[in-house]
Amino acid sequence: MQSESETSVRLRFAPSPTGYPHLGNIRTALFNWLFARHHGGIFILRIEDTDTARKVEGAVDIILDSLRWLGLEWDEGPYFQSQRLSVYRETAQKLLDEDHAYLCYCSPERLEAMRQEQTKRKQPPKYDQHCRNLTEQEKSQLKAAGITPVVRFKTPLEGETTFHDLIYGRVTFKHDTLDDFVLLKSDGYPTYHLANIVDDHLMAISHVLRAEEWLSSTPRHVLLYQALSWQAPRFAHLPMILGPERAKLSKRHGATNISEYQKQGYLPDAMINFLALLGWSLDDRTELLSREELIRHFSLERVGKTAAIFNREKLEWMNGVYLRRLSLGEFVHRAMPFLDRDLPDSVRRPLDESYVSQVLSLIQERAKTLAEVPQLADFFFLDELRYDTGLLLKGKLDAKSATGAITIAWQKLEKLATWDAATLEGILRSLTTELNLRTGEFFGSLRIAITGRTAAPPLFQTMAVLGKEKCLKRFKMTLQLLLPSCPN
């Protein structure tokens, strides 16, 4: 599409620093970013920090870090609403001057009592417009009393507001279901409704993509644009992402903060791909899309309307796919910090990169997340394994045959000059035949001896990477543990 407005596509992501960004917030950021990039528009970052009470220290940094981590780079900002207070106050004053707003002196206590009463009477909680109809005398009395008022919007008493949502279509609200909401708080800060529309207007935002939870406040925003004679942007409400209990995501849902996923070793590209598919799809079969493909194909027409529960298992699968697609060098580069972080302290640092690279070539296709890598690979790094003797004895071979077989293996391998996977395999396979064992049982015992576990990368490659010295040492250790269990 090549409309003339193509050049003025301006999107924004406007989080409030009242907590750490979760999947839902980031999905919103992603869709805004994708839409902007698709149309060659501008992506703006705006911090809506107008709630001084709920402000969380450090939240802004985490928001910025998360966006950077995911590669959702912004073209303008971050703008901070707390630094633009005069703009909102001026707008509030304008609304006041033009009789679209009024001062309200009601105390929080009165409002609370009123709301309780309404709820008790099973009526919708709504401001009763007490201060909307104050006489001049009452006004000057209240003013003289030194009460700091708030500014409320004069919502039209009758009629309705209809707007066209790019995703949900035509939506209508009757004015009498709305109330005279606050625009400017008594601390001088604007509410979301005021600050949001002022900034969207001033920053020439063309499309507002935000979560569906905002759908029902959109008529207020439309009314505000009208009162100010401003052109409203296009609205597109995105379906919600729900927690496992089908409720709005919140802190209580554990690993919902995006930074958690970084810590757990998910790749940005996998996160992006996965999140894009939560509410959007290309067609009936494509699951894996690169950033470029996402940008090229993204469109609001293909955004659905139904809330989605995010499926962690699918994310894990997808992350595994992205992990396997990495070059070995890149995989090593990505996994190194996790090895550093999670390998036991007894493992000497710095880790040897070429050794790590050999190890990880065996680990790469087995990891779903980078955080799993140290777990999967620790036996390559530990000097001495802590064997589970139960495991050794529970092998498919009994203690006696295992001891015998490992002893002979040890003797053969000890003389070996060439230590590579092919040679080891040749020797140990023929030994299997000689001893009249089955590969499954013999290699199984060897695997436990070498790795301390039953599930591990291919035995011979593992032994090759580990090196002769360590392997022989581990065989010996195993024999020592096995010996006491051997009946003579």
Next chain:
RNA sequence: GCCCCCAUCGUCUAGAGGCCUAGGACAUCAGCCUUUCAAGCUGAAGAUCAGGGGUCCGAAUCCCCUUGGGGGCACCA
């Protein structure tokens, strides 16, 4: 309580009146491969398209009602 939105396999989704005896993906199960694990490949199971009325020659697709779910109703965003 009032208002708004939504409704296809357990989950993410395709489906914009006939191509649907509803397709794909994750997860599950089975088989193959194989020294284990993983990956890969093949296959299976899984949705009376929430229910009920219409409209139409024909409905998952359009309309209405019911039910269910979600969201909103702060001097929070």
